Amino acid sequence: MDSRLHSDIYLLAAFWTGVGALLLTLLIAVQIVYLRLAARSLKRREQALTARWRPALNAAIVGVSEMTLPGLRSAERMLFLKLWVHLHQSVRGEASGGLNEVAYRLGCDAYARRLLRKGNRAQRLLAILALGHLRDAAAWDDLLGVVHGRDSAASVHALWALVQADAGRAAREVAPMLLQREDWAMSQLANILKDARAEWEPVLAEAVAGTDQEQLPHALRLLAALRLSLPAQQLRGLLNHPVAEVVSCALRLAATPDLLDEVRRQLGHGDWRVRVQAVRTLGQLGDHSDVARLRRLLGDQQWWVRYRAAQALLGLPFLTSDDLAALQQEGMDRYALDMLKQVRAEQEAA
Template sequence: SSPEAGHSEQAAESDLYPELAKLKDPFAVLETWNYLHESLDGEATAGLNRFAKQIGIPDIVHSMLSSLMIDRKLLAINTLGNLGDRDGYDAVAPLVDDRDPIVSYWSWRALVRIDVERALSETLVKIEERTDWSPVFVAEILQRIDSDVLSEPLCRLVLDAYDRELEERQMSRLISYLAFAHIFDSADVITRIFTETDQKEVLIACLRLLPDFEPALRPRVREMIRDHRWEVRLQAISTLSRFHEPDDLPLLLEALDDQEWWIRYRAAGTILDLPEFAENGIEPLVNRLPSNFARDMLRQVAAERSLICFKPKPQTLSR
């Protein structure tokens, strides 16, 4: 937008809100108010909200939602989210469908802050539909939501998306968000998808979250160590490393000869975590290994773990 348009917008906003207009930089006040609001909680934020209403902030930010200047629009969206005003929900809701992913994402964040249950009911599907939203940003919002509120609708969304054969990349993202659901809600969803799918990214997402209390799934995990896709093999070994089962040793020794360096490295670390070798050392095993690949990797990882930076630091007692 042109400088003239920006000046005219600011003048109009100043005329409408004389309390803010008295300030040298009213937008700096809004930025500071938001910073304080997200740094505090409890009664302190309630006091900030009372202050905001006294100087007309709710009215000015409603008008800023239609601003052509992206920074002001985002500032208005965030302010309404922090105010938690139910009137602000209806004003922000249409912006979730904005073409700009930044505007739409910040709008969804604001809706969750204003009314989390309504936002989950009406807009949770956006985390599936908006492929332009960063999964890191989505996870940041989801982890702040009470699992008691989030778990059931999130699991339902993931299962429904799977039944509709959602595209692989986005499906794997949805599964990864199940980390923020209750494990007893998500376990059945993950189990079903893991046992049925052959999509690489979906399999990897399931392997990362596979519940430890489902021993019936471990044979399929072991099958994945011989998968033709190295990324799946790597994640399968990482999943097995959580179980610490001596019976997995033959598979792990086989993985020590894998063509992929990372798989050999992860297999060596998993072997060293087995109780037998954690207590007795690895030399007897190293001498039995058939290849230099396997011997070198096992010795390398063992040497790394002997370094001081890999050893747990002793606790310092307070005086």
């Protein structure tokens, strides 16, 4: 009796488990069908909107003004904004003005600001791009809040939007934080600031002066990556900094004749990383008197110092093949000779 009861319970449990699995499978299948139908519907709507709006937007790009615009329903604003941003990213200069005029006529600026405040992540990113292209100053505070947020992608795009709206104001309000954000790709920052160097360079120099010692190396590396410079007097102070990493990073920015003597002094620094960077900088600035200095460093204990010294020597524009041959006859050790041969072979193969 008990055995039959237990058997019935197991059979019942197996039955309902199978029913549950079947229902779950059907539910997943329905969901897949729904998603496919929704995707097809969205694609048809996008194609219809593009066909209706592309001629008008193309006309705006080429400078046609006061044209009659097609109708735009509320449900289509998101699709239109995607199309508008896509076209905006393919044009430059005056062509963007026509697109902006169309967007303002349609109230896209206000719509993008609402998306920035209340949309999901994808919608907020789209809104940031739109507001940047529109150079919309009314969204400044909201964009500044995104810049200070933890989302790396959203924050760096918000920085771009602020620079588009007002590069000088963006520099004054964001520069100190930019030197501290290690999650922003330097390549992106270089692209964002490439047309705003005049506004950002003096502000960043001031911000570097107030940067704490822990953040200073990163700040200097960032300036070097952005190809921005610091005043010579400020660099002299950094080249005499007690922390070797700071000196090494400052040398990246010291490629100016005014600092040649300071660069030469770092060739004898106790930290080999500083010597490496000093050699690289000297290779850009050096004159005939530096040939002997670089030759001595071919005998440095550190491989990287010898390697960079060989590169610097072979890269000096005034040093001829006869000069190099004469150097090699002046009692170089085999390590120095091998390094010169290696670097020359690399240059010939490049």
